[in-house]
Amino acid sequence: xxxxxxxxxxxxxxxxxxxxxxxxxxxxxxxxxxxxxxxxxxxxxxxxxxxxxxxxxxxxxxxxxxxxxxxxxxxxxxxxxxxxxxxxxxxxxxxxxxxxxxxxxxxxxxxxxxxxxxxxxxxxxxxxxxxxxxxxxxxxxxxxxxxxxxxxxxxxxxxxxxxxxxxxxxxxxxxxxxxxxxxxxxxxxxxxxxxxxxxxxxxxxxxxxxxxxxxxxxxxxxxxxxxxxxxxxxxxxxxxxxxxxxxxxxxxxxxxxxxxxxxxxxxxxxxxx
Numbered sequence: 251x252x253x254x255x256x257x258x259x260x261x262x263x264x265x266x267x268x269x270x271x272x273x274x275x276x277x278x279x280x281x282x283x284x285x286x287x288x289x290x291x292x293x294x295x296x297x298x299x300x301x302x303x304x305x306x307x308x309x310x311x312x313x314x315x316x317x318x319x320x321x322x323x324x325x326x327x328x329x330x331x332x333x334x335x336x337x338x339x340x341x342x343x344x345x346x347x348x349x350x351x352x353x354x355x356x357x358x359x360x361x362x363x364x365x366x367x368x369x370x371x372x373x374x375x376x377x378x379x380x381x382x383x384x385x386x387x388x389x390x391x392x393x394x395x396x397x398x399x400x401x402x403x404x405x406x407x408x409x410x411x412x413x414x415x416x417x418x419x420x421x422x423x424x425x426x427x428x429x430x431x432x433x434x435x436x437x438x439x440x441x442x443x444x445x446x447x448x449x450x451x452x453x454x455x456x457x458x459x460x461x462x463x464x465x466x467x468x469x470x471x472x473x474x475x476x477x478x479x480x481x482x483x484x485x486x487x488x489x490x491x492x493x494x495x496x497x498x499x500x501x502x503x504x505x506x507x508x509x510x511x512x513x514x515x516x517x518x519x520x521x522x523x
Contacts, residue, residue, distance in 0.1 A: 251279060252281070252504055253281040253282075253505045253506065254273055254282055254283065254505070255283040255285065255366065255502060255503050255505060256282055256283065256490065257474050257494065258286070258314065258475065258490070258491045258494065259284070259289075259298055259500065260287050260288070260289065260295075260316060260495045261288075261290055261292025261294055261298055261335055261518070262293065262298075262495060262500065262515055263297040263298045264293075265500045265513060265516075266298060268500075268513045269501075269512070272502075272511050272512075273511045280308065281308055281310065282302075282305065283309075283311075283359070283366055283505075284309065284311040284312070285314070285366060285472060285475070285490050286311065286313050286317055286367075287314030287317060287368065288316075288317055288352075289316055289317060289320050289339065290333075290334055290335060291316070291334070291335055291495050291519050292494075295320075295338065295339050296342060299339065299352065300348070303348065303351050310356070310359050310366070311355045311356070312356050312359055312366055313352075313391075314474065315429040315430050318403065318425065318429060319331075320349075320352070321353055321400060322400040322404070323336060324339075325396075325401075327404075328400075333519060353392060353396065356384065357384040357388055357425070358380055358384035363470045364472060364505065365380065365469040365470065365471050365472070367380070367384075367428050367472075367473060368429045368473065368474055368475050369432065369474075369476070370428070370431035370432065370459065370473060370475075371428070371458065371471075372423075372438045372458070373434065373458065373461035373463070374411060375465060375466055377466045377468060379465070380466055384424070386420070386421070387425050387428070390421055398418075399418070399421060402418040402422070403425065406426070406440075407419075407422075408422070408423050410438050410439045426440060426442070429475070432444070432458065433451050433458065434455065434461065436456065436461055436462065441455050447479060447480075448460070448479070469486075470488070471487050473490065473491075474489070475491055476489060476491055477495075477498070480493075481501055481510065483510060488503050494515040494518075495519050496520075497517030498514075499515060500512065500515050
């Protein structure tokens, strides 16, 4: 049963179908792992959501920051951003069904050596810690009081983990790490402003996966989120956001042999938009 990990789609439905043609996807025999950001900024987020939902057990998806943004907007929290393309999703009769399905997706997925998250994990977390933190936040997202989480989800603080954190501050650190992290300090303080490739960041910040002594190093991480990082396919890390939205490629890696599949994508957004 081959498993293909697929990068950020962000509403680029046609590109996804072209990629599945390229890998000769068979829903009866293959599995797809999606690194999150199924939606937003691309031309057809609604079709992507409906398609991935229709795959049932053939698909595993972790939530990205754009997916959480959609969920918050659907509950009346946050505000639409200039580049959002979510109106069609929010207007359809089956919106509530789609949102309930999306809210049930994971923040982290672990299977054997593989650990899939959208963005990253904090350097002080072990692989077991990572799954425990994910379970905490997933319980809040899927529980009876999930609207309280979305009401307070947005924000950068606290910027670092502490075992004593409670309530929304604890959940916000967890969710920000899983869905927004690129750079952090050696002490695990998160930096949310710089989005450039490694080597362009201000002094004192490191890609989260290059922090010395990172406690989750025994796992092989599969991530998206970071388009300026490009494709990485090396021991310990597969990074899959290859800029489909920006006219780059949509990329999949077959996990059994690390073979790369990619399709060229039309530019749906300008990086300055």
